[in-house]
Amino acid sequence: MNDISEAFSTALHLLISLDADLIEIVGLSLQVSLSAVVIAVVIGLPLGAALALFKFPGRGAVTIVINALMGLPPVVVGLVVYLILSRSGPLGVLGLLFTPTAMIIAQALLITPIIAALTRQVVADLWVEYAEQMRSLGSGRLRAMPTLLYDARFTLVTAVLAGFGRASAEVGAVMIVGGNIDHVTRVMTTAIALEVSKGDLALALGLGIVLIGLSVSINAATYSVKQRAEAVWT
């Protein structure tokens, strides 16, 4: 109980004092996770929409794989990216291992299936409603794709938030490919893991509270915008 109250006090202290290390860690965490979300959105939205709209041999199998990859273990992703980016790996020459870029790559791989799978479902449902009208207006499935993504924009916000949540909360992948190097690749989750291993549970929990607070704030802001826009555009 003491640890918990101490954790809240530590979290409060870190925030009020605008601790430089904390700000650096929070900044890098947001930079890595938001960059990963942007990449996952660029790949996942069209991929999900294409899976919903186009019929091709093996579509069912691809859908199952994408859905299954939503539960991809971060450490496995981290390990795969590590092997690819390590000096002896196929992309080792790029020297990206233990850099924020490696962490972005790992998180993007982790959350692209989440965004793609949720997008596929959303677009497939919308297509049921729109298909006849779109075809009547002379639109093929390819031209319908951006239309459906645009019209599903409010629902897709939830998919993007799910991806962001997964990225900001994971520790395994960024720990392996980032290495938790102070002032270089240390993010919230790896910092928490480090403090736990050092036995400073209050600081670890304090960082955790800050992380949860950040996540809640971002979700609340997005939800509020989404609700207001949805009320207008239904």
Added chain:
Amino acid sequence: MTHTTPISTHNVPANDVMPEKTSTPSQSSKILPLRVESLSFTAKGEHLLQDVSFELSAGPRTVIMGPNGAGKSLLLRLCHGLLEPTSGSVRWMGGKAREATMSQAMVFQRPVLLRRTVAQNVDYGLKLHDVPRADRPQIIQDVLNRTGLARFAEKPARLLSGGEQQKLALARAWALKPDVLFLDEPTASLDPAAAHAIEAIVQTMHDEGTRIIMTTHDIAQAKRLADEVIFVHKGRVLEKTPAEHFFDTPECGEAAAFLRGELRW
């Protein structure tokens, strides 16, 4: 589904062009006549439409009538190319495939409007039809003025009332200047005033030369709008006759029973 009553084409001239009842629309069309030959549609082993043949030329307004489940909407969708027939063919004799597709429009019973403004909904159809960007604002303004929707131009389309939404669906179709307009029970869920407004727009489109082909089970509406009637029952076309004849002296017993409100479906 074993009904074998033959199609009646009472008083239909050889070229199937029906006498006009109330108006003199343009007889020119890039894609008509529409020739439907031995059309059948089967789903999950059930014969929903069987051996349907007819031809529609430019001119009269055709109303497809029949009880619920007769196959009216299915026939409309097959003609419009939204469904592939199990057998038989739908051929537009006057144009190439792409031209035929782009010269038709359809308004559905439940309008599907994009989550955009009223004006953007009309613009979307024009964009798909490759209408130059510079020409679109004028077309949109014209069509919204004519349908009484101009004051809603910047309003989200899905916030309109049911009648206004259906008007917008019609406006979106009208903006494309279709040769042929299919309407699938366009007033089925509207109040009388909204239905009247929709009928007035349909009449204007007809007057300006758009070939109207619509379904309805509303006998009064059919009497107001139809120049000719195609009567469908249990997946078969039982009559294709001038409207006056259909309502005064229907050829088949099913049509007579339908008009008396006694047809079981």
